[in-house]
Structures are given as structure tokens and as C-alpha cells.
Amino acid sequence: MSRLAGLFSELKNQGRKALVPYIVAGDPTQEITLPLMHELVAKGADILEIGVPFSDPMAEGPVIQLAHERALANHTSLSKTLEIVSAFRKDNQTTPVVLMGYTNPVERMGYSEFAKRATAAGVDGLLTVDLPPEEASELSAILAEAGIDNIFLLAPTSTDERIAQTAALASGYLYCVSLKGVTGAGHLDVEAVKAQMDKIRAHTDLPVTVGFGIKDGASASAVAPHCEGVVVGSALVESIAASSTDAAKLAACELIADIRKAIDSI
Amino acid sequence: MTKQAMENRFPDFRNFPDNKGHFGIHGGRFVSETLIHALDELTEAYQRLSADPAFQAEFDNDLAHYVGRPSPLYHAERWSREVGGAQIYLKREDLNHTGAHKVNNTIGQALLAKYMGKKRIIAETGAGQHGVASATVAARLGMECQVFMGEEDIRRQALNVYRMKLLGAEVISVTSGSRTLKDAMNEAMRDWVTNVDNTFYIIGTAAGPHPYPMLVRDFQSIIGREARRQFAEQAGGQPDALVACVGGGSNAIGLFHPFLEDEGVAMYGVEAGGHGVETGQHAAPLSAGIPGVLHGNRTYLMQDSDGQIMHTHSVSAGLDYPGVGPEHSWLKDIGRVNYVSINDDEALAAFRKLTLVEGIMPALESSHAVAYAEKLAQTMRPDQSIIVNLSGRGDKDIHTVASIDGIGIE
Numbered sequence: 001m002s003r004l005a006g007l008f009s010e011l012k013n014q015g016r017k018a019l020v021p022y023i024v025a026g027d028p029t030q031e032i033t034l035p036l037m038h039e040l041v042a043k044g045a046d047i048l049e050i051g052v053p054f055s056d057p058m059a060e061g062p063v064i065q066l067a068h069e070r071a072l073a074n075h076t077s078l079s080k081t082l083e084i085v086s087a088f089r090k091d092n093q094t095t096p097v098v099l100m101g102y103t104n105p106v107e108r109m110g111y112s113e114f115a116k117r118a119t120a121a122g123v124d125g126l127l128t129v130d131l132p133p134e135e136a137s138e139l140s141a142i143l144a145e146a147g148i149d150n151i152f153l154l155a156p157t158s159t160d161e162r163i164a165q166t167a168a169l170a171s172g173y174l175y176c177v178s179l180k181g182v183t184g185a186g187h188l189d190v191e192a193v194k195a196q197m198d199k200i201r202a203h204t205d206l207p208v209t210v211g212f213g214i215k216d217g218a219s220a221s222a223v224a225p226h227c228e229g230v231v232v233g234s235a236l237v238e239s240i241a242a243s244s245t246d247a248a249k250l251a252a253c254e255l256i257a258d259i260r261k262a263i264d265s266i
Numbered sequence: 267m268t269k270q271a272m273e274n275r276f277p278d279f280r281n282f283p284d285n286k287g288h289f290g291i292h293g294g295r296f297v298s299e300t301l302i303h304a305l306d307e308l309t310e311a312y313q314r315l316s317a318d319p320a321f322q323a324e325f326d327n328d329l330a331h332y333v334g335r336p337s338p339l340y341h342a343e344r345w346s347r348e349v350g351g352a353q354i355y356l357k358r359e360d361l362n363h364t365g366a367h368k369v370n371n372t373i374g375q376a377l378l379a380k381y382m383g384k385k386r387i388i389a390e391t392g393a394g395q396h397g398v399a400s401a402t403v404a405a406r407l408g409m410e411c412q413v414f415m416g417e418e419d420i421r422r423q424a425l426n427v428y429r430m431k432l433l434g435a436e437v438i439s440v441t442s443g444s445r446t447l448k449d450a451m452n453e454a455m456r457d458w459v460t461n462v463d464n465t466f467y468i469i470g471t472a473a474g475p476h477p478y479p480m481l482v483r484d485f486q487s488i489i490g491r492e493a494r495r496q497f498a499e500q501a502g503g504q505p506d507a508l509v510a511c512v513g514g515g516s517n518a519i520g521l522f523h524p525f526l527e528d529e530g531v532a533m534y535g536v537e538a539g540g541h542g543v544e545t546g547q548h549a550a551p552l553s554a555g556i557p558g559v560l561h562g563n564r565t566y567l568m569q570d571s572d573g574q575i576m577h578t579h580s581v582s583a584g585l586d587y588p589g590v591g592p593e594h595s596w597l598k599d600i601g602r603v604n605y606v607s608i609n610d611d612e613a614l615a616a617f618r619k620l621t622l623v624e625g626i627m628p629a630l631e632s633s634h635a636v637a638y639a640e641k642l643a644q645t646m647r648p649d650q651s652i653i654v655n656l657s658g659r660g661d662k663d664i665h666t667v668a669s670i671d672g673i674g675i676e
């Protein structure tokens with residue numbers, strides 16, 4: 001069983017929801033990413049989503065775009081990101097790590113080479129935002145062979161047919177985009193998410209996390225009853241960016257502790 | 267080459283793209299899930315409407331009476347004589363309403379928007395020609411229009427920015443990344459994801475996710491269909507070569523596509539060599555790039571060894587793009603079209619030359635094709651012919667050329 005499958009079955013037994021923070025590797029320095037990862041786990045994260053910097057992050061709002069730009073300014077590549085995960089695994093063998101990024105860096109490295117190096121580094125899953133199921137069969141097969149979960153997005157615009165098609169290819173969990181928009185958008189609609197979740201459940205037993213627009217304990221605990229996990233991206237990236245010293249950046253992870261408390265008490 | 271040899275050598279061009287938008291390994295749909303439904307809707311609407319006589323009649327009527335088609339095919343006799351080789355013909359897309367080939371496509375896509383009931387259109391623009399063409403059709407159809415443009419391009423193409431404003435469009439300055447066309451396209455995609463229900467995204471070149479490369483090609487193919495007929499009428503037979511500049515590739519595919527099966531017609535797509543392909547400061551992915559994924563399609567890209575998209579350079583904003591339409595990538599792979607490059611200096615010299623010798627001032631983009639045609643003509647005989655796609659007029663570039671000359675124009 002992959003770390004992700006194990007985690008979700010454990011959480012289910014405990015009646016708890018997964019808390020999934022997102023940060024971008026190398027934002028704003030390569031040195032801070034590793035301590036941030038450990039701190040996020042200490043504050044209650046169950047899965048870490050690590051953004052792989054890309055020059056053209058088409059699906060991101062302004063906050064995460066800037067994070068990609070800061071990371072690229074210090075040349076944080078996919079290779080470097082894998083090194084950071086490797087270093088994380090020295091002290092943590094249990095928390096699943098999912099890389100979230102865009103197709104081109106993975107394609108440039110080569111699908112097989114990526115799978116090999118990601119396995120060696122201890123990566124558990126990959127989510128490529130701009131690789132929908134119809135273009136993903138080759139990469140999916142290679143990842144499956146390597147035991148890396150392939151995570152896909154589902155959107156408010158996904159039809160029943162697409163939900164079924166996506167679920168058939170996905171493993172680990174499905175990532176439900178809560179709204180029509182880019183990351184960091186402010187118009188989360190809990191009723192719409194609930195309806196969307198009902199549609200998804202009709203097609204799959206995979207765990208589903210919800211992301212885009214979850215920014216604090218209140219929004220997380222409004223959404224959490226309807227899914228298996230919540231993803232917190234822009235709000236975390238922004239509060240880390242707003243803190244000037246490394247110590248203050250680590251302290252900004254307190255947001256995750258707040259959200260943990262909120263979703264554990266619903 | 268015989269027809270049989272051609273048939274053996276190349277696949278049937280009419281079968282491309284496949285039903286998922288692939289041209290060989292290129293093309294496809296690489297977008298986030300939210301947009302898939304909108305692309306399906308667009309594909310379905312395009313399939314239905316392109317077979318609908320009412321839609322076709324409206325498109326043809328607009329091209330004739332609003333754009334001013336057919337555009338002339340002009341035998342540039344004086345220039346041909348001076349060059350001293352092949353006869354050079356200019357396909358005068360510069361004479362279209364709004365001054366470039368771009369309007370052929372915006373008319374087509376805006377009609378799709380109208381038939382699909384979308385009230386708002388968005389567009390990305392580099393040189394501003396596609397933005398102007400989009401603002402123009404939006405004004406005419408009474409639609410709301412927002413144009414995304416890189417901060418750097420807003421500076422270089424101030425005249426077109428003001429034109430768009432006069433036409434009632436809102437120009438949104440894009441300050442992310444390299445602040446040029448590719449970033450404008452990212453921002454347009456972000457807007458589209460957010461407003462997908464009421465918004466039609468008019469992509470300005472033969473790139474992007476399926477079905478865009480196909481429908482832009484189809485709308486622009488009027489260029490090649492006319493040129494083929496006009497050449498037969500004026501000169502008899504077929505031209506020996508076609509030359510067009512390649513930014514994203516829409517004017518080039520528009521000229522080339524109706525000739526792809528004509529085995530005797532050689533084709534040259536001219537990329538922006540910037541300071542020289544060997545310097546790395548250029549915008550010539552087909553000459554010096556490798557395949558990858560950007561803006562919804564797989565295609566040749568200028569990228570570094572980490573898979574990051576590189577900054578490009580060209581004196582012409584309309585060619586300053588690190589990718590290219592996927593059909594061109596495929597035509598390169600199968601060897602049907604030759605892709606070459608022309609540097610900034612050569613393009614500027616051609617801009618001046620054509621202006622002085624023929625009284626026709628080409629856009630800096632088109633000047634790349636003009637410069638290459640001159641080189642090519644010199645290697646050919648006077649009984650041979652070349653058609654150059656004069657994709658746009660140079661009025662928008664006078665500011666740029668003047669500042670290179672050290673002259674400030676207020």
C-alpha cells in the first residue's frame with residue numbers, strides 16, 4: 001500500500017480529515033524549504049504538497065505566481081526539488097509528499113527518469129495541473145509501475161463522464177477544485193462544493209481533497225465534512241512571504257495548527 | 267516530385283489534426299481540468315457551425331465587405347528586378363481592415379462567440395495587431411472586450427494600445443514573468459478559467475489547446491486559397507516557393523495549408539533570429555528549440571535544461587514568442603516545410619528596402635519574410651516565382667524604427 005492509501009485508511013478509522021498544506025520549493029530560498037516541511041508536519045499536516053517552480057504557472061493566482069518567481073530567481077529546479085524531498089525523508093519516513101506542478105519540467109527530465117528519481121527521493125504522488133487524463137496515459141503507466149500515485153484535478157465543470165474517466169486513471173486521492181478560477185481566488189461556495197462532491201462520490205471510492213479558496217479554520221471546517229481532506233495554498237504561501245526572517249516564516253506555519261484545531265473539532 | 271511520390275512521402279494533410287488535436291506528437295490539450303468542458307463546447311460548436319451554410323455565408327460576407335477581401339496578389343516587379351532572381355509576388359494582407367492578417371481569424375472567432383451566445387471576449391496580444399482586430403470586432407458586435415498585453419509590449423506598441431482604447435476595449439497590463447506575449451497568454455487563460463461561463467477567448471495565433479490551432483488555421487486559410495487562385499490567373503500554374511514569417515504561425519499556416527499537397531511548391535517559414543540564433547537571444551523555437559508543453563499544446567519550445575521557458579528576443583513584438591503552433595512543429599518533423607531565421611538587422615534592412623523600392627511599408631514581422639524572400643530569390647531563375655505573405659503594414663512600427671534611428675516621435 002502506498003503511503004497515501006495507508007494514511008487515508010488510518011484517518012478514516014480515526015474519523016479525521018487530512019490537512020494538506022502547499023508551499024513552493026525554494027520559496028524564497030532553497031534552505032528554508034526543508035525546515036518549513038518539518039514545521040508543517042509538527043503543526044499537524046498530514047500530507048505535504050510541494051510546488052515545483054515553473055516559468056509559466058498558468059493555473060496560479062498572483063500569490064503563488066510570485067512564489068514561483070521567487071523560487072526561480074534562485075534556480076530551484078525539479079532536480080533541486082527532488083533533492084529537498086530526499087533530505088526530508090532522512091528524518092521523516094511517514095508523511096506523504098506530493099509534487100504539484102506543470103508538465104514541461106517533468107517531460108524535459110523524461111517521464112522514466114523522473115519516476116526513477118522521484119521514487120529514490122521518496123515522493124509519493126504527482127499532480128501535473130496541465131496534464132488532463134486524455135494526455136496522461138503514458139506518464140500514468142510509468143508512475144504506476146514506479147508505485148507513485150497519480151493525482152488528478154476535478155473541476156466544477158467536470159461532467160459525469162469525465163469524472164468516471166479521471167477516477168479510472170487516478171490513485172492516491174482526487175483533488176477537487178472548489179471553484180472556477182485560479183489558486184487564491186476568494187469566492188468559495190460550500191453548497192456548490194457539496195453538490196460537486198455528491199457527483200464525484202457516484203463514480204469513485206477514492207479519497208477526495210478540496211482546494212482553492214480555503215484560507216483559515218472557518219473555511220476549512222465548512223468544507224471538511226464533505227470530503228477527506230482540505231488543501232491550504234495561497235493563504236499559507238502569503239503569510240510565509242509576509243514574514244521577513246526565517247524564524248518568522250516558521251512561525252507563520254501556526255496557520256496550519258489553527259486549521260488543524262478547527263477541522264478536528266467538527 | 268510525382269504525385270505518387272508525394273503521397274508516399276507525406277500523410278494526407280486533411281486528416282490532421284486527429285480528433286484529439288494531435289499533429290504527430292504535437293498539439294493536443296494540456297490545460298487544467300476546468301477548461302476541458304469549454305474546449306469540448308467550442309469543438310462541438312465549431313464542428314456544427316463550419317458545416318452550417320448560414321454561418322459560412324456570414325463569415326464570407328464579412329470578409330468581403332468588412333475586411334475588404336480578396337486582398338490583392340501584387341507582382342513586385344521593380345523589387346524583383348533589383349534582386350535579380352525569381353519573380354516576387356506579395357500577398358497583401360497589409361491592406362486588410364485593421365492592417366494585418368489577424369482580422370481574418372478574429373472575425374471567424376467572434377462569429378463563433380456570437381453564435382454560442384457569449385457576451386464577453388478576451389484576447390492576448392503581442393504587437394497589438396490581434397488586440398486591435400479583437401477590439402474592432404467586439405466594437406462592431408457590441409461585445410465587452412478585454413485585451414491582455416505584456417507591460418514591455420505596451421511600451422513598444424503604444425500606438426496600438428491607444429487604438430484599442432479608442433475602440434472601447436480595456437487593455438490589461440501584464441506584469442508577470444517576462445512581461446511579453448507568453449505572459450499575456452497565461453493571464454488570458456487565467457481570466458478564462460475564472461469567467462468560463464460567459465467569456466469567449468479569441469486566441470490570436472495557430473497555437474493553444476485543441477481546437478484552436480485547427481480553427482485558426484481554417485479561418486486563415488482564406489489567404490492561401492485566394493493566393494493559389496490569383497497566381498494561376500495572373501502568372502499561370504503554381505508558384506515555386508512560399509515565404510511567410512512565423513510567430514505563433516497563423517499567417518504562415520494560412521498561406522501554406524491550401525498548397526501542402528502541391529508537390530512543386532517549396533515552403534519557408536521564417537522565424538525571428540533576433541541578435542542571431544547562435545547568441546541565444548532570438549525567438550526561433552523551430553530552428554533552435556526542443557519539443558515541450560506550453561499554453562495547452564505540445565510543440566517546439568525555447569526552454570532550458572530544467573524545462574523552464576526561456577526569455578525571447580526579437581525587434582518585432584509579434585514574433586517575440588518562445589513557442590509555435592503545433593502544426594508547424596509537425597510540418598518540420600515530416601520535412602514538408604523548411605524553417606529558417608532572419609535577424610533583427612536583416613529585417614530592418616528589408617523594411618527600409620521594400621518601402622523605398624515599392625512604396626509598401628511592411629510590418630516588422632512581415633519584414634522577416636521579405637528579407638528571406640530576397641535571399642531565396644537570388645538563388646532562383648527569373649522564370650521562377652515566390653509568393654511572400656505580407657502579413658501586415660508597418661505603420662505600427664514607425665515608432666520603433668524611428669527610435670533605432672535616434673529620432674524621437676511624440
Ligand SMILES: Cc1ncc(COP(=O)(O)O)c(C=O)c1O
Nearest residue numbers: 395513514515516517584631658
Ligand atoms: C503583422 C503581423 N505578422 C505576423 C505576426 C505573427 O503572428 P503569426 O505567426 O501568428 O502570423 C503578427 C503578430 O502579431 C503580426 O502582427
